[in-house]
Amino acid sequence: MRKLALAAGLLAITQPAQANPTLDGVASGLYNLEKSHAFLTWTVKHNGISSYTVNFTDFNADLVFDAESPANSQLSVSINPTALNTNYPNAEKKVEWESELATDAKFMNANEFPTITFNSTSVAATGEFEGTVTGDLTFLGVTKPVTLDVSYGGVANPPWFGQRDVIGFTASTTVTRSEFGQDSMAGIISDEVEIEFSGEFLQAEE
Amino acid sequence: MTIKNYLIAGSAAIALTACGSGATDSDIEADTPPTQADAEPHPLLADVAAANYSLEKSHAFMTVKVGHNGDITQYRISFTDFDGDLSFDPANPEGSNISFSINPAVVETNYPGDYAAGHPDSQWESWNEDISRDAKWLNSDAHPEITFVSTSAERADDLSGTVTGDLTLLGVTKPVSLDVTYNGVANPPWFEGRDVIGFNASTRLNRSEFGMAAYIPNIGDEVTVEFSGEFLQDE
Numbered sequence: 001m002r003k004l005a006l007a008a009g010l011l012a013i014t015q016p017a018q019a020n021p022t023l024d025g026v027a028s029g030l031y032n033l034e035k036s037h038a039f040l041t042w043t044v045k046h047n048g049i050s051s052y053t054v055n056f057t058d059f060n061a062d063l064v065f066d067a068e069s070p071a072n073s074q075l076s077v078s079i080n081p082t083a084l085n086t087n088y089p090n091a092e093k094k095v096e097w098e099s100e101l102a103t104d105a106k107f108m109n110a111n112e113f114p115t116i117t118f119n120s121t122s123v124a125a126t127g128e129f130e131g132t133v134t135g136d137l138t139f140l141g142v143t144k145p146v147t148l149d150v151s152y153g154g155v156a157n158p159p160w161f162g163q164r165d166v167i168g169f170t171a172s173t174t175v176t177r178s179e180f181g182q183d184s185m186a187g188i189i190s191d192e193v194e195i196e197f198s199g200e201f202l203q204a205e206e
Numbered sequence: 207m208t209i210k211n212y213l214i215a216g217s218a219a220i221a222l223t224a225c226g227s228g229a230t231d232s233d234i235e236a237d238t239p240p241t242q243a244d245a246e247p248h249p250l251l252a253d254v255a256a257a258n259y260s261l262e263k264s265h266a267f268m269t270v271k272v273g274h275n276g277d278i279t280q281y282r283i284s285f286t287d288f289d290g291d292l293s294f295d296p297a298n299p300e301g302s303n304i305s306f307s308i309n310p311a312v313v314e315t316n317y318p319g320d321y322a323a324g325h326p327d328s329q330w331e332s333w334n335e336d337i338s339r340d341a342k343w344l345n346s347d348a349h350p351e352i353t354f355v356s357t358s359a360e361r362a363d364d365l366s367g368t369v370t371g372d373l374t375l376l377g378v379t380k381p382v383s384l385d386v387t388y389n390g391v392a393n394p395p396w397f398e399g400r401d402v403i404g405f406n407a408s409t410r411l412n413r414s415e416f417g418m419a420a421y422i423p424n425i426g427d428e429v430t431v432e433f434s435g436e437f438l439q440d441e
Contacts, residue, residue, distance in 0.1 A: 021278070035318045037274055039282045046265055047392035049404025051434035053267050055284075057316045085316055087286045089263040156275035168278025198271075198280040 021129050021154035026067040027165045031201035033061040034166060038199030040079070044177075045190035052189075054101070058083030063201050065167065070152070071123045075133055079116040081108040106184035113140050121145070129153075133171070142180040148173045148197075156200075164203040171197040248364040250390045251296040255401045259437035261290035262402060266435030268308070272413075273426030281425070283337060287312040292437045294403065299388070300359045304369060308352040310344035313337050342420035349376050357381070365389075369407070375416040384409045384433075392436075400439040407433040 040056040058080035066072040082102040088094035101107045120135035129152040137146040153168035173195050177183070183191070246252075268288055274281040287309040294302045317333040330336040338346045356371035366387045373382040389404040412427045413419070419427075 020276075037279060037281060039280075039316065041282075046436070047394065047402065047404070049389040049392050049402065050265050050436045051267070051406065052265060053269070053434070055282075055314075055316050057318065085314060087267065087284050087314055089286065153278035154276065156278050158275065166275060166278070168275065170280065198282070200275065200279050 021152055023067050023070070023129075023152070023155075026065075026155045026167060027203050028065060028067045030204040031063040031065050031165075031167065032204055033059075033063075034200040034202040035060070038197075040197050040199070041195070043194040043196070045192070047188055048190075051194075055085040055087075056080070056083060057085050061199075061201070065201070070131060071125050073120075073123050073133075075118070075120040075123075075135065077118040079118075081110040081113070081116050084108075106182070109140060118146065137175065139175075139180045140182060144175075144179055146173055146175055148195075161202060164205065166200050166202050168200045169197070247296060250365060250388065251299075254294075254296040254391045254403060255439050256295040256297065257293075257401070258440045259292040259294055259401075259403065260440055261288070261292075262436040262438040263289070265404075266290070266433075268431065268433045268435075271430040271432065273428070274424075276423060277426055280430075282315075284314045285309070285312070286314050290435070290437065294437070299367065300361050302356075302359055302369075304354075304356045304371070306352075306354040308354075309346075309350070310352050311338045311346040311350065313344070343418065345376060354382065354384075359386075373411070373416075376418060378416045380411075380415055382409055382411055397438060400441065402436050402438050404436045405433070 038059075038061075040059050041053050042056070043051050043053045046052040056079050059078065061075065061077040064074040084098050084101055086094065086098055086101065088097050102110045105112075115138075117138045118135050120133050122134045123131060124134075125131040131150050131152075132147050133150050134145060134147045136143050148171040150169055150171045153170060156166045156168070157163070158166060175193050175195060176191050177193050178186075178191050266288070268285045270283045270285070271280040272283075273279070285308050288306060290304060290306045292302065292304045313334050315333050315337060321333045321336075322328070322331050328336060330339060337343045341348070344352075351374075353374045354371050356369050358371075359367060359369045361367040366385070368383045369386050370381060370383045372379050384407045386405055386407045389406060392402045392404070393399065394402065408431060410428055410430050413429055414422060414427050
């Protein structure tokens with residue numbers, strides 16, 4: 001009986017959230033990233049035993065969204081590789097570590113490559129609210145095609161944005177950092193890098 | 207462990223974690239798994255010290271995700287000052303005990319730009335401070351600690367299971383179950399033989415049950431808490 005109760009409790013907490021997105025009435029056109037509700041992280045495995053997650057804290061994105069035919073949409077993203085938050089627990093070392101990550105030639109090498117960009121080349125719908133966005137990722141001066149798995153989360157109309165629509169997305173992909181020339185600390189830091197985005201886009205003013 | 211084993215363990219852990227984590231309901235309904243007496247330990251557990259471990263804070267992340275604007279996106283808040291103590295027995299993981307202590311006065315939202323300038327009516331200097339100190343959020347002046355103390359653990363398979371314990375948040379204590387995956391052991395040479403073991407854990411809870419009901423449903427009631435981190439064997 002106790003076990004059944006435990007199982008019931010677990011089922012209750014592992015149910016995914018009920019999302020109810022709609023594309024009905026959503027404006028087509030240019031949207032800009034709503035930066036105060038946007039998160040972009042990269043995660044590598046450390047020593048094979050834990051996931052090390054770092055936030056990009058300065059990035060922008062423009063989305064030309066076609067609500068009737070989402071596959072006609074276009075996305076461009078620009079990321080400042082010097083703006084990183086590792087949540088390192090010692091304030092002084094945090095500054096040093098983030099500076100090293102940003103500028104060291106074996107990591108982001110941002111003095112030489114001050115921008116990471118992604119420009120979509122094609123979009124495909126895989127479901128009513130899911131799809132893939134393929135584009136060119138330029139990182140460390142190397143440009144390679146990368147495909148994002150994207151989910152549309154729905155539309156909101158907070159009153160402070162007037163009639164402008166706010167639409168939400170989550171996106172993720174895995175890149176292989178050695179393909180962009182970064183092979184430092186192999187065996188300690190995984191070659192695979194998981195990228196995750198969750199954020200909102202605000203319809204541009206006319 | 208030898209360095210060679212350490213690399214093998216690491217590779218295996220990557221393969222395992224790539225398969226996802228967390229107990230499914232079929233795991234939960236399965237018969238009680240074999241005990242140590244009738245099974246060889248899993249290779250990733252075979253050479254791990256039964257000992258007390260402390261959180262290796264420079265490789266530990268705890269993030270809260272909550273739906274925003276009616277769940278169109280997931281807002282992320284990271285705790286950046288927390289500690290954990292683990293007594294771990296690889297031969298009997300169900301007998302392990304873990305406790306976490308989280309400082310709610312230190313959170314990171316990665317808010318862009320100048321919060322104070324954009325919010326002249328706010329009594330707080332930053333959005334991080336607002337989340338930490340405001341009575342409708344973590345109310346850290348009144349409740350300066352969040353704790354989780356395990357009460358039981360159950361194995362779902364060799365490397366994953368559930369840890370149930372008492373979560374105290376905003377002065378309210380409720381049982382919460384974590385889905386936990388053990389990822390393996392490492393022996394970086396600078397720790398001189400002490401084992402480092404890694405885990406992922408996650409849970410979902412309804413913040414209203416702890417008395418935090420502000421802005422539901424524009425900000426979701428359900429929050430997901432995710433942890434990935436390493437524990438270092440005590441000297």
